[in-house]
Structures are given as structure tokens and as C-alpha cells.
Amino acid sequence: MKIAVIGAGWAGLSAAVYLQRSGHQPVVFEAARTLGGRARSVQSPPLNATVDNGQHILLGAYTETWALMHELQIPLESRLQRLRLNLQAADGSFHLEAASLPAPLHLLGGILGARGLNVPERVRFITLMRSLRARGWIVPASATVGDWLRTARQSDQVVRRFWRPLCLATLNTPIEQACAQLLANVLRDSLGGARDACDILLPRVRLSELWPAQAAAKIDLRYGRAVRRLNRLSAHVEVEAERFDAALIATNAPSAWRLLKHDAPSPADKAYLAQLAALRYNAIATITLELEHTWKLPAPMLMLYDYPEKCQFGQWLFDASLFMKSPADRRRPMLTVVISDAQALTMHAQETIVAGLLEQIREQTQGLAALPPIRGHATIIEKRATFAATPGLVRPKNTTPWPRVWLAGDYTDTGYPAVLEGAVRSGKRAAELITGYFS
Ligand SMILES: Cc1cc2nc3c(=O)[nH]c(=O)nc-3n(C[C@H](O)[C@H](O)[C@H](O)COP(=O)(O)OP(=O)(O)OC[C@H]3O[C@@H](n4cnc5c(N)ncnc54)[C@H](O)[C@@H]3O)c2cc1C
Structure with a gap:
């Protein structure tokens, strides 16, 4: 079957690979001139370099991505x-590293050996993880992460040092709004899984080169082709005046809504469109700082404590020279600072943000060599980086009420927050459903 796949993000490309493997002929339409959607490489004029639109972290638990x-x-x-899981604050106040023991002792050992937790905090942390496992990783459906942590008597300090950074990094939603069940699902598959499930994997190549480029090489992919209209005929779907047996919309939710809204006569269509329209979005900011010379950090990834009132927004600090593969990347020392739930940044001038960050990094790395002078910097704010992962959200299924039209994307009902693994799973699932429909 000839299938139109609209969108060459991780969901669309994953679907195209699996459709092709099942003997179909996918044709991918991508509005942009680059691959990867929200996980893509971009040219940065201020740095005169190719950078990623945002530092991405993958987990050992991303089984479908590895497959x-x-x-x-x-x-x-x-x-x-x-x-190996290694959460380390830049100021040295907190350090949790998974122990080299089989699961679940790797986590137990990590908590017992963690710096920055007192004895009652360790006990409550372990109790929380044990009770979560005993309850099959199910938490009250309407609970926010904040509610759930209060019920589990986690101290303000543990929340500040561990849970808040973890919640922001995985759900991109503040703890008082974030869905506890979605966080529990991630914990189930990472901290609650095999020892290597909570490993952190950092791309050593630019994001578009990680696998999308290989996938694209084998697929009929049309760049710079924003699909504006989808027409459903009796036994076909028309995309950009070309006939297909089916269409898979693998864009973001607002684009999917725009493509479907003209054709919604039934209550089921309207209900589905309402799910797409109900999603709200949070921003992620990535600030790249080019250094005059190398700065040796104790780990490729360090936690920063943010103080928005002082314009110190940084949450994570990455030293790309410690993990990037290409000699060119290693020769140009670059730090990347990541800020989740970053809407507030849009109200500040870039220079103010960078000045605040530099002060923050200097203050929180006093135990290390002095931060070298900055040669240049670039800021990317992705305003619609992820959907806000709040409790009670009804997420659209891959199957739509429209015959011959399916949907894929990180926002569909994957059981995961908006992450790469969710996008890959959603694409694969949609490909399976399409294959099942035609077999
Ligand atoms: C800054 C940032 C940091 C992140 N960090 C992490 C992380 O550390 N770990 C993690 O797992 N996840 C992270 N994520 C989330 C991750 O990037 C997304 O979950 C994932 O990329 C979503 O993939 P997708 O295919 O569902 O959607 P998208 O990547 O949005 O792909 C949709 C594609 O459709 C195209 N498109 C839209 N409309 C049309 C149209 N009409 N016609 C043709 N094409 C169209 C778009 O151009 C795009 O290429 C981060 C996201 C951002 C933005």
C-alpha cells in the first residue's frame, strides 16, 4: 500500500521504517528542510556551527528506540x-550514583551512598520506591507530582535536590502541575527496571545523524513540503494532489488539528479534534556557551539550582567536549545549559539571561577551576517543546475516527510524557495498525 506519512520527526520516521519493513511504500512529507522535528540539528549563526535545537538525554529504558x-x-x-545514572549537583551538595550491583540493589546502593540526604530522607526515599513497586507503579490518577511527594513525606530538600529536577527533565512540567502517574511510568521503566534501564545516554553525534539520516536514506522523503490539505475520497486519501491508500499524520498536535478540522461532521470526529486542541505546551530553552579554552568538569552532566528571582535560570549543565565524537566538536569547547518549563525566559533579553547564567555557574562551581571566558553564545527557545503533562489529560489514540487516517506523535496515548521513546513507540504502533488494517 502507498502510505503518506506527514512529518519526519521521530514518530513519522519510525512509522516509515516499520511500514517499509512490512512491505508498504511510505512517502514522507516534511515541511522543514531538515530531519528530526523537535530533535534536529540546526545551523547557529552566532556560533557559526551546527548545533542541536536542544540537548537530548535518552535512557537505557528506551527499548523501542534501541530496537x-x-x-x-x-x-x-x-x-x-x-x-551509569549519575545525578550530581555542580555545587557538590548532592550526588546520587547507581551502584554497580544487580537491580534493584543498584538503586538501593545509590540511595544509601548518596551525598546530600540525611538518614530519615534516605529511609523515606527507599520506602517511596518500595511502595510504588508494591502498588504496580500505580498512583492516584488525579495526583500531581507535588501531591504525591507530600503524601510520601519527602522533605523540601529532597524535592529541591532530586524530585524537582527529575520531574522537570522528564515531564517538562512543574511538580505542582505534573501528572504523578506519568512520572511513575518513567520510574517503573528506568529506576524500577533492569540495572542498565536507568543508564543515561547522550548523543555523540548531532541529533539528525543519530538515526534519522539513515532512515531517510532508505525512504521516499520529500523535504520542504508542508501538507496543507488532506482529502478523504471513498477508497483513497489525497495528500497534496497525490493519491494514497492511507495517511499517517505524524506532525505535532496543532498541525494535525489543522489538517483534520475541515472534515469533522460526526460527534466522534469533533471529540477527537477536541482532544488535540486541549493540549497545552511548555517551552524548553537551550543556551550554548562557547569557551575560550577547555574547562574540565567532573561529569558530562551536572545539576544547577535555579534562582529565577536572580535571573539564574540554569537547571542542567552539559560539557559536550566530554561526549561528542567529532574532533571538531571536541576542539571547540562548548557548554550547554538546559532550562525546562522555560516560558519565563521569553520575557528577558538574551544578554540578561546569559549574564545571569554565567553568574549562576560561577557561584555554583566554586569548588572547580574558574570558568574560562566566553567566546560566544546562542540561545534557542522551543516554545512548544512538549505538551504540559498534567493529570487527567485524555490523549488521542493512533486510530482516528476517519477511515484510512492514523495519527502518530509523542502526544498520542503512549503512557509516556513527550519524549523521544514515546514518539518512536507511537510511530511503530501506528505502522502496526495500518498493516493490520490492510492485511
Ligand atoms: C529542546 C527540547 C529538548 C528535549 N529534550 C528531550 C530529552 O532530553 N529526552 C527526550 O526523550 N525527549 C526530549 N524532547 C522531546 C522530543 O524531542 C520529542 O518528544 C520528539 O522529538 C517528538 O517527536 P515527534 O515525531 O512526535 O514530533 P515532531 O518532532 O514535532 O515531528 C513532527 C514533524 O512534522 C513536521 N510537520 C508539521 N506540520 C507539517 C505539515 N503540515 N506537513 C509536513 N510536515 C509537517 C514538522 O516539521 C516535524 O518535523 C525534547 C524536546 C525539545 C524541543
Whole structure:
């Protein structure tokens, strides 16, 4: 079957790979001139370099992503730097590292050996993880992460040092609004899984090169083709005046809504459109700082404590020279600072943000060598980085009320927050549903 796939993000490309493997003929339409959607490489004029639109962290638990890379015969270790779970504050006040023990002792050992937790905090942390596991990783459906942590008597300090950064990094939603069940799902598959499930994997190549470029090489992919209209005929779907047996919309939710809104006569259509329209979005900001010379950090990834009132917004600090593969990347020392739930940044001038960040980094790395002078910087704010992962959200299924039209994307009902693994799973699931429909 000839299938139109609209969108070459991780969901669309994953679907295209699996559709092709099942003997179909996918044709991918991508509005942009680059691959990867929200996980893409971009040219940065201020740095005169190719950078990613945002530092992405992958987890050992991203099983479908690893299966897809395996399918494409891409050796994981050549493209990603694998690190044992190591959450370390830049100021040295907190350090939790998974122990070299089989699961679940790796986590227990990590908590017992963590710096920055007192004895009652360790006990409550372990009790929380044990009770979560005993309850099958199910938490009250309407609970926010904040509610759930209060019920589990987690101290303000543990919330500040561990839970808040973890929640922001995984759900991109503040703890008082974030859905506890979605966080529990991620904990189930990472901290609650096999020892390597909570490993952190950092791309050693630019995001578009991680696997999307290999996938695209094998697929009929049309760049710079924003699909404006989808026409459903009796036994076909027309995309950009071309006939297809089916269409898979793998855009973001607002684009999917725009493509479907003209054709919604039934209550089921309207209800589905309402789910797409109900999603709200949070921003992620990534600030790249080019240094005059190398600065040796104790780990490729360090936690920063943010003080928005002082214009100190940084949450994570990455030293790309410690994990990027290409000699050119290693020669140009760059730090990347990541800020989740970053809407507030849009109200400040870039220079103010960078000045605040530099002060923050200097204050919180006093135990290290002095931060070298900055040669240049670039800020990317993705305003619609992810949907706000709040409790009670009804997420659209891959199957739509429209015959011959399916949907894929990180916002569909994957059981995960808006993450790469969710996008890959959603694409694969949609490909399976399409294959099942035609078999
Ligand atoms: C800054 C940032 C940091 C992130 N960090 C992490 C992280 O550390 N770990 C993690 O797992 N996830 C992270 N994420 C989330 C992750 O990037 C997304 O979950 C994932 O990329 C979503 O993929 P997708 O295919 O569902 O959607 P998208 O990537 O949005 O792909 C949709 C594609 O459709 C195209 N399109 C839209 N409309 C049309 C149209 N009409 N016609 C043709 N094409 C169209 C778009 O151009 C785009 O290429 C981050 C996201 C951002 C923005």
C-alpha cells in the first residue's frame, strides 16, 4: 500500500521504517528542510556551527528506540555515550550514583551512598520506591507530582535536590502541575527496571545523524513540503494532489488539528479534534556557551539550582567536549545549559539571561577551576517543546475516527510524557495498525 506519512520527526520516521519493513511504500512529507522535528540539528549563526535545537538525554529504558536503531543496523555505542545514572549537583551538595550491583540493589546502593540526604530522607526515599513497586507503579490518577511527594513525606530538600529536577527533565512540567502517574511510568521503566534501564545516554553525534539520516536514506522523503490539505475520497486519501491508500499524520498536535478540522461532521470526529486542541505546551530553552579554552568538569552532566528571582535560570549543565565524537566538536569547547518549563525566559533579553547564567555557574562551581571566558553564545527557545503533562489529560489514540487516517506523535496515548521513546513507540504502533488494517 502507498502510505503518506506527514512529518519526519521521530514518530513519522519510525512509522516509515516499520511500514517499509512490512512491505508498504511510505512517502514522507516534511515541511522543514531538515530531519528530526523537535530533535534536529540546526545551523547557529552566532556560533557559526551546527548545533542541536536542544540537548537530548535518552535512557537505557528506551527499548523501542534501541530496537529501531538495531533495525537500521546502527551500533548504539558508536552514536551514544552511555553513563551509569549519575545525578550530581555542580555545587557538590548532592550526588546520587547507581551502584554497580544487580537491580534493584543498584538503586538501593545509590540511595544509601548518596551525598546530600540525611538518614530519615534516605529511609523515606527507599520506602517511596518500595511502595510504588508494591502498588504496580500505580498512583492516584488525579495526583500531581507535588501531591504525591507530600503524601510520601519527602522533605523540601529532597524535592529541591532530586524530585524537582527529575520531574522537570522528564515531564517538562512543574511538580505542582505534573501528572504523578506519568512520572511513575518513567520510574517503573528506568529506576524500577533492569540495572542498565536507568543508564543515561547522550548523543555523540548531532541529533539528525543519530538515526534519522539513515532512515531517510532508505525512504521516499520529500523535504520542504508542508501538507496543507488532506482529502478523504471513498477508497483513497489525497495528500497534496497525490493519491494514497492511507495517511499517517505524524506532525505535532496543532498541525494535525489543522489538517483534520475541515472534515469533522460526526460527534466522534469533533471529540477527537477536541482532544488535540486541549493540549497545552511548555517551552524548553537551550543556551550554548562557547569557551575560550577547555574547562574540565567532573561529569558530562551536572545539576544547577535555579534562582529565577536572580535571573539564574540554569537547571542542567552539559560539557559536550566530554561526549561528542567529532574532533571538531571536541576542539571547540562548548557548554550547554538546559532550562525546562522555560516560558519565563521569553520575557528577558538574551544578554540578561546569559549574564545571569554565567553568574549562576560561577557561584555554583566554586569548588572547580574558574570558568574560562566566553567566546560566544546562542540561545534557542522551543516554545512548544512538549505538551504540559498534567493529570487527567485524555490523549488521542493512533486510530482516528476517519477511515484510512492514523495519527502518530509523542502526544498520542503512549503512557509516556513527550519524549523521544514515546514518539518512536507511537510511530511503530501506528505502522502496526495500518498493516493490520490492510492485511
Ligand atoms: C529542546 C527540547 C529538548 C528535549 N529534550 C528531550 C530529552 O532530553 N529526552 C527526550 O526523550 N525527549 C526530549 N524532547 C522531546 C522530543 O524531542 C520529542 O518528544 C520528539 O522529538 C517528538 O517527536 P515527534 O515525531 O512526535 O514530533 P515532531 O518532532 O514535532 O515531528 C513532527 C514533524 O512534522 C513536521 N510537520 C508539521 N506540520 C507539517 C505539515 N503540515 N506537513 C509536513 N510536515 C509537517 C514538522 O516539521 C516535524 O518535523 C525534547 C524536546 C525539545 C524541543
